[in-house]
Amino acid sequence: MKDREPFLIAYFAIKGKEDSAATAKVAAKIGDKLTEKGVKFDTFAIVPTEEYPTDPANFELATKSEKNLHARPELVGKYSGMKDVKDIFLVVPNWWDSLPQGVFTFLDDYDFSEKRIVPVVLHAGSGADQVVNELRGFIHKVWVMPEVVIMDKDVDGSQDKINEAVEEMFKPSTSKY
Secondary structure (H helix, E strand, C coil): CCCCCCEEEEEECCCCCCCCCHHHHHHHHHHHHHHHCCCCEEEEEECECCCCCCCHHHHHHHHHHHHHHCCCCCECCCCCCHHHCCEEEEEEECCCCCCCHHHHHHHHCCCCCCCEEEEEEEECCCCHHHHHHHHHHHCCCCEECCCEEEEHHHHHHCHHHHHHHHHHHCCCCCCCC
16 A cells, blocks of 8 residues: 555644644544554644634634635645545534535635545534535535544544544545545
8 A cells, every 4th residue: 555645634623722623633543543554644634714712602603604604714724735645534523514614615725626535524413414415515526435423422432433434445446426
């Protein structure tokens, strides 16, 4: 596998929580499994430049407003190696049965044609299917592979699901998208 193009683990995080978010923990678990397989990979945090309110009610108002406006918040940085990546693990939370709007900014910024994406959706109890359907409808000429769905409370015990998702990337495929 050493000649394989590098993988990308892209995960969404709120500014200031890049290392402590549940999505960061899941991204690290994916990275551990890829390291175990001897595969090169990069990790990229999808982080909006604006800070979100810490109060739950104001957080809900702010994020629902972004969703309703189809906002594209500016991100802290860009990933420079996308042209070399074929396989992407996209680790995202479910915000109101949707992707965070910063993830749409990330998706708008790159050409994902002929890449494979495994969506890894963290949720509090429902809505993961809507998030994956939204992703499939938003990007084209991309093979969106079977999703990995992890409840927020199960992040620490999610290694088996993550292992299965990583192994799926190494199976021969007959489909491009």
